[in-house]
Amino acid sequence: MGSENEANPEINVTPPEEKGFPLTKEFLELAFDREVEKFSVNVGTNPGDNYMSILHAIKVTFKGEKESNHYLIKCYPNNQGRRDFLDQTNIFSKEFFIYQEFIPQLKQLAIESGAQNIADLSVAPVHGGNIVGTLSSKFTMKPWSDENFILMTDIRTIGFTMADRIKGLDLEHTKLVLEEIAKFHALSWAYKQKNGLSLLSDKYPQFADKMYDNDDMMKDFKDLVDHLRTNAVTMVEEKLGETHPASKSFKDFVSGDYMGYMKLFVKKDGIDEEHVESHLRIKPDADKDYDYEPWLVGTHGDCWVNNILFLYNDEVPKKPVKVTIVDWQVNREACPTIDLVYFLFCSVRTSIKIPHLDDLLKVYHDAFLRYCNALEVSPLKGFSFETLKRRFRRAQHFGILVSMPLLSIVLKSVEESFDIDTVQSDDMGELFRSMMTGSDKNALVKHELSETVLDMYKNGVI
Structure with missing residues (x-):
């Protein structure tokens, strides 16, 4: 050295x-x-x-x-x-x-x-x-x-720092992240428009999903998925009651083809909106003029609190003034709502996310339009606040499925933090399962998961 x-x-x-x-x-x-x-x-x-x-x-x-x-x-x-x-x-x-x-x-x-x-x-x-x-x-x-x-x-070393993953992000931090997500989405959308691209992945195969699209690899995770499903249902039933209609709806929802359903949200040519909406317990009102064309932009793909760093001012109390999103390993071309549900379901506690959801989506909506205007491109086809809310609502299916494993990591106490380098096994399913050990006993995971399930039931998502 x-x-x-x-x-x-x-x-x-x-x-x-x-x-x-x-x-x-x-x-x-x-x-x-x-x-x-x-x-x-x-x-x-x-x-x-x-x-x-x-x-x-x-x-x-x-x-x-x-x-x-x-x-x-x-x-x-x-x-x-x-x-x-x-x-x-x-x-x-x-x-x-x-x-x-x-x-x-x-x-x-x-x-x-x-x-x-x-x-x-x-x-x-x-x-x-x-x-x-x-x-x-x-x-x-x-x-x-x-x-x-x-x-x-x-x-x-110049002041950027990670937020408290267990506490989750408050409104101020959350809005700052949504602005930055909107910026990347708008820039990638403008890039497509100005380069005459129907799909980013036509020019850059790096934007095609290689994770959910690998059937052989997904088979290795079958035991993990079964473990997650059982744990999640047990926690919700313990919190809400086994006979609660939300518990029953959630159990029915996760009993299907877990990984196959998630793949529908990351397809190369976008989400089949009508098919995915058919899985909602309460379907949207019929609208013969509604445009089902998929929205496709470059997305981060792994936007959770550990991949987000904030810079603060020198005031007391300090306020976040800038955000940097790191770890771009799971980027893909997908519907922008996939980034939104991933971020909000895994990094923002239900006490913030549920009562302020419309306000948060409005922050993203207005920022995306503002950036498209600055870049001199039209927004996504049919992009409106009501359509964004409609597509976010069906994307909550992806959000709850991806948050089932992630919340057990995000909300693990510092004392129980898992060092992945201590695991000797080469089996990825076993490795990820080791990371989630004890989540069924974590009261905060149980609370967040149950509150999310209850809200999704009340809104007819499950």
Whole structure:
């Protein structure tokens, strides 16, 4: 290592080279094309904050400079099951594509449209990387040719921080995130319009879903799905009562083809609106003029509280003034409501989400229209507040299904935080099930899930 390879004494660190990644002075000089005076390496995340990758925090002082620079390097894990999962889903290369290729084009599009005010899509600056077998880079020489990694600025050192995942986001934080989601959606939609694309995935296969569309991989999760289904139904019945009509409706809803139904929401050519609406307990009023054409934009795909960092002002109490969404590994072309339900169901507590839902959707709706206008493109076909609410309502089916596993992770106490690197098994279903151990005894998970189910029943969604 370099001349300053000391670790934080309060954290037990295994140096990256002992985990397989040759992080050396030579690597950093190659990455930045500058001479390194000294550097140190530490863990990049706390246990329970990151699941599919390994993060290392790097502090570098370049020759001739007094101030240190801070970076994160995101690497493949050592666990073979997790490595195979990353290969099968292409999620590592998808993220690198977003950072290196797609977002720079969106920023350029905004500038050319005279919309400099929305060119500041907030992402962490990336300084390079290597994706084995797909990209040619200066890192394709040994000893880094067999390593997958992304090297980026550690924006936490300039004030960005993660919110309290257990407490959830308040209205102010939630609205700020919805504005940023709307910005990315509008920029990706404008990109399609200005480049004459029917589908982003026609030009960029990275936007096609590789997770739910992998039938062989999904079979590996059958036991996990059965476990989730049983746990969720038990918690709802214990909270609401086994004979409560909401409990019965929820049990009927999750007893079907869980994964097959979720796939309907991430199809390459969009959601079959009429078919999905047929699954609602109370169907929308008949409207012969309603346009069922799918909405399709570039989405983040994994927008939950651990993938969101906030910057605050210096006032007391502090207020969030900027948000950065990270971890673009599950990006896909999909209906914008998929990002909305994923975010609201997994990161915002029911005490905020349920009574303020219309106000929150209005924030997104108005922001999307405002950004489309600035980018000089028409909005999605038939885009109105009423249609957004209608499509969000049917998307709640996806929201409750995806939140069943995620809430058990989001709401796990700090004391019970799960370190995925301690699991030796290569079976991904077993690994994810280990992450969710104890969720059926978590009173907060039970409360949030039951309140969501009750609200969905009252609104005829289930």
